[in-house]
Amino acid sequence: MTNLFNKTALDELGENKKTWQDKFDKSKKMENKSYQTLSGIPVKPLYTPADLPDMDVLQDLGFPGQAPFVRGVHPTMYRGRTWTMRQLAGYGPPEETNKRYKLLLDEGATGINGIFDYPTLRGYDSTDPVAQADCGRGGVAIDTLEDMRILFDGIPVEKVSSSLVTCQPICNITVQSMYFANAKNRGVDLNHLTGTSQNDFLMETCMATAPGVLPPFASFKLSCDAIEFCAKYAARWNPISFAGYNYRETGCRADQEIAFVIANAIACIDEMLSRGLDLDSFAPRLSFFLNGHNDFFEEIAKYRAARRIWCNIMQNRFKTKNPRSQTFRFHVQTAGVALTAQQPLNNIARAAYHALAAVMGGAQSVHIDGYDEGLCIPTELSAITALRSNQILQLETRVTQTIDPLGGSYFIESLTNQLEEKILNIIAEIDQLGGIVKATETGWIHNQVADASYEYQQAVDRGEIPVVGVNCHTMEDEVLPIELFKVPETLDIQAQKLARIKKERNKDEVQKAIADIARGCEKNENLMEIIIDAVQSFITEGEITDVLKSNYGVWDPPLF
């Protein structure tokens, strides 16, 4: 026991607190309203050691780089290595995005964070009738291995860590395979590649709901195929990044965000173990992607609670002794949903607070949103300003000097404990429902998210949650002070390339690729092992999707 406070001292403190409490209660300056965090935890006006009477500093917090990792996953944290400044980028054809990547790297970004357009994320070719209007929008268009070659042309893939925002497994199984195949073609050993794929089945089946997607079991299988593939052949690649960020953007609360990512990770671990993999061969590579939202202290507590919960689950539920399998490593993106289309320059301030909380919470990498995200894809100016905000935080504010600077704060520790309890309750509920895949199949997750999202919006509509520029401090006849990004013409470029490739490629090789993938589906083989070779035939992403959907069928999730 390393209990800091003895009972006599706490009693004495309690007596003295009464004097303050008395004055506080009698004050007429305060509004009569309830104070709580965004996830509904009541907030007191003052926290003292009496809020943490049983805190065991060693067991509950530990030291940085030591279980339960509340104070950080590395012994040195930002003294040793500051967070990666990974700014999301992607739009139009790969030729254009390649230029943006080079610009960001030239300006000091320390990793690539590539986002793909809607057709690519959903497994369609640019020329598919359902996809054409969205081609090049929201990210970069990828149809074949040739596009991947162009996207990373002149970028040293063996040195630069690349995060592939391949949200849906149906996209990841092809796009990650293309990234790996392209690296192989450039003579790079897959074991030397560093990076992350998103690859989260909830993104396909739950967060952005569309009829006719892969059923949850199949989407989940594809995501696990990538985890297994990397454990065997690409040791430094994070094959999954549980997308709590997007759950939150869809409408979750902070407690649900963490509970859902961890429940998802538990399911992946169970599946990998059932495939006969050794836990420590893949668990250190499971990574998390979290949201940096408005409630400053709750967000900090969220990151800290997530580390403790993960460590305890890995130690107690999965019995690993390897500290690398116990560390909850995460990337943070500042909340797009908290940004406003009104008075867009205000978003620079918002995103800076979000990022500050992420750093107070010990994030491994941080993306700061562009101020124009409520309106369009970030312009070059907005993307650079966001990168500069990240650099200002890292270089000017001196927050990197000490590790977990809010550790020991009565408020933060108390919030961390309360959030942990809420999160564990949700994880237990999902366990009772049969795990995250079952909870998705029954629509339980969909309902949880939709309810939380609706409640939040109602609170904004009622003015209980203030949004500057939206429900308070609004401006009449506001003139937009910024330029909007124009997506370059993409469809024609992609269509011409596809037509040329389809003419030039070897049709027998494409047929063989299709047959190989179909056989892999039937025999329940690891599909990434097959697709990484299949893409060399210049089979398109849409053609791969067709094979997968005809083998696994499609599913209509509950819509709202």
Added chain:
Amino acid sequence: MLKKRILIAKPGLDGHDRGAKIVARALRNAGMEVIYTGLHQTPKHIVNTAIDEDVDAIGLSVLSGAHKTVFAKVTSLLKEKGVEDLLVFGGGTIPKKDWNLLKAMGVGEIFTPGTDTQSIIDYLNNAIGK
């Protein structure tokens, strides 16, 4: 009085459906009958659904920047099919400079981020059945 029937549709593949779902629920809670399509809808499918379901209005949610293409297709398909008494409104990240163009296509109103749900309910209550 008959319940107002509203189709909320998400054309295209863009996954930002938080707004569409919130609006769908708010309209339902305000006593309207709401059909929500989910993502991945083509303009043709949206127009066919609107006709089959005999709705009073179609709300299109677009956050991908593809609003000009999508609204043009939906409104011209409606004209082609001779549908005239059907209100089309929209929401999403649609810059103000494009509003006049969309309204010239026959779009009744555009609701952008930051709109409270009550103003959409009020709008539909006023605009339908006049």
